[in-house]
Amino acid sequence: MKVFVAIGTRPEAIKLAPVVAALRPKADVVVATTGQHPRLAVGALADFGIVPDLALPPIEGRPSLAQLTASMTAVLDLALVGQKPDWVVVQGDTNSAFAAGLAAYYRSIPVAHVEAGLRTGNLAMPFPEEGNRQMLARIARWHFAPTVRAAANLVSEGVDRTRVVMSGNTVVDAVALARAGRREEDWKALDAALALPDGPLVLVSCHRRENRGQTLLDICSAIRRLAARYPLHRLVLPMHPEPDVRTVFQVELAGVDNVFLREPFGYVETLHALDRCDLVLTDSGGLQEEVATYRKPVVVMRDQTERPEGIEAGFASLAGRDPDRIVSEVSGWLDDPQRRARLAGVANPYGDGSASRRIAETLLVSD
Numbered sequence: 001m002k003v004f005v006a007i008g009t010r011p012e013a014i015k016l017a018p019v020v021a022a023l024r025p026k027a028d029v030v031v032a033t034t035g036q037h038p039r040l041a042v043g044a045l046a047d048f049g050i051v052p053d054l055a056l057p058p059i060e061g062r063p064s065l066a067q068l069t070a071s072m073t074a075v076l077d078l079a080l081v082g083q084k085p086d087w088v089v090v091q092g093d094t095n096s097a098f099a100a101g102l103a104a105y106y107r108s109i110p111v112a113h114v115e116a117g118l119r120t121g122n123l124a125m126p127f128p129e130e131g132n133r134q135m136l137a138r139i140a141r142w143h144f145a146p147t148v149r150a151a152a153n154l155v156s157e158g159v160d161r162t163r164v165v166m167s168g169n170t171v172v173d174a175v176a177l178a179r180a181g182r183r184e185e186d187w188k189a190l191d192a193a194l195a196l197p198d199g200p201l202v203l204v205s206c207h208r209r210e211n212r213g214q215t216l217l218d219i220c221s222a223i224r225r226l227a228a229r230y231p232l233h234r235l236v237l238p239m240h241p242e243p244d245v246r247t248v249f250q251v252e253l254a255g256v257d258n259v260f261l262r263e264p265f266g267y268v269e270t271l272h273a274l275d276r277c278d279l280v281l282t283d284s285g286g287l288q289e290e291v292a293t294y295r296k297p298v299v300v301m302r303d304q305t306e307r308p309e310g311i312e313a314g315f316a317s318l319a320g321r322d323p324d325r326i327v328s329e330v331s332g333w334l335d336d337p338q339r340r341a342r343l344a345g346v347a348n349p350y351g352d353g354s355a356s357r358r359i360a361e362t363l364l365v366s367d
C-alpha cells in the first residue's frame with residue numbers, strides 16, 4: 001500500500017509524525033511538504049527524525065487564501081498523478097490539508113482525515129480553519145476523530161458512522177515520541193540553548209488570524225499588565241513567523257523586562273518550556289491539548305474553542321480576547337497554586353497515546 005502524507009505546517013508535522021512512524025514498517029509512505037510553511041514543517045519533522053520525501057515548491061510572497069489554496073491544489077494534483085498513492089492522509093484544518101484533500105478527491109484517491117470532527121460551529125472563528133475542516137468532512141473516506149465529542153459531531157452532520165474511528169488525538173503520541181530516549185541532562189541543556197531565564201515561567205503564544213489587528217494590540221496590553229503584576233514570572237513568547245504578528249510583539253512588548261521574545265522554538269524545546277512553565281497563555285490549538293500531558297493550566301485567548309474537553313477536565317479557561325478577562329483568568333491560576341496542583345490527578349481527555357497505531361491499523365486493512 002502506498003500512502004501519501006501531506007504536511008503543510010508545523011502542527012501538521014507534529015501530529016502526523018507519529019502516524020508516519022506507525023505506517024512506515026508496513027506501507028510505502030511518501031511524506032510530502034505542501035509549501036505552506038516549509039521551514040517550520042521541515043524543522044518539526046526533523047525533531048522526529050523524518051526527512052520529507054517530496055518537497056513541493058514553497059509558496060512565495062503573501063498570497064490570498066484563495067491563491068494559496070489554488071496553487072497548492074494544482075501542485076499537489078501533479079504530485080498525486082506522479083506518485084499514484086492508494087491513500088492521501090491529511091490532518092486538521094489548514095489550507096494545506098484542504099488543498100491536499102481536494103486534489104485527492106478530484107483524482108478519486110481516498111482521503112483519510114486525522115483530527116476530524118473538531119467544531120465551533122462558527123465559520124468565522126477560527127477562520128478559515130472551521131471551513132477547511134467542515135469541507136474535508138464532506139470528501140474524506142476515513143474520519144479519525146480525536147474525542148468522542150468530535151466523532152459525534154461528524155455523525156450528527158450525516159457522516160457514515162462506520163467511517164468514523166474514535167482514535168484519540170495523535171498529539172498525545174507525538175509528545176511521547178519526541179520525549180522518548182531523551183535524558184534528564186538533554187532537557188536541562190535546553191535552558192541554556194534557549195536562553196530560558198531562571199524562575200517561574202509563563203509560556204505565551206498567539207498567531208490566529210482573527211486575533212490580529214486591534215485584538216493583538218489588546219492582547220499585548222494584557223501581557224504587559226501581567227508582566228507588571230507578576231514581576232517574578234518570566235513570560236516567554238516564541239513568535240510565529242507571520243510578519244503581522246511578529247512586528248506587533250516586537251513593538252508593543254519592547255523593553256518589558258520580564259517578557260522574553262524568542263524565535264519559534266523547535267518541538268522538543270516547546271515541550272521543555274511546557275514542562276517548566278506554571279501556565280500557558282495561548283490561542284493555539286495544539287498547546288491546548290499538550291498541556292493535558294504536562295498537567296498544566298492553559299488560558300485560551302479565543303471567544304470559542306473546539307476543544308471543550310480541556311475546559312470540562314479543568315485544564316483550560318476560556319478568556320476571550322478582552323484584556324481584563326485575560327488578566328483575571330491568568331491571575332485565577334497563578335494566585336492559586338493548589339488549583340494548579342490539582343491538575344496532577346486529572347486524566348488526559350485527548351487520548352492514551354495509541355491514536356497513531358489505531359489509524360495505521362485501520363488504513364492498512366481498508367479499501
Ligand SMILES: CC(=O)N[C@@H]1[C@@H](OP(=O)(O)OP(=O)(O)OC[C@H]2O[C@@H](n3ccc(=O)[nH]c3=O)[C@H](O)[C@@H]2O)O[C@H](CO)[C@@H](O)[C@@H]1O
Nearest residue numbers: 011091092093094126129238264265266267270284285286
Ligand atoms: C483552529 C485550530 O486550533 N487549529 C489547529 C491548528 O494548529 P495550532 O493552533 O495548534 O498551530 P500552532 O499554534 O502554530 O502550532 C502548535 C504546535 O506547535 C508547537 N510549537 C509552538 C510554538 C513554537 O515556537 N514551537 C512549536 O513547536 C506546539 O507545541 C504545538 O504542537 O492547525 C492544526 C493543524 O491542522 C490543527 O491540528 C489544529 O486544530
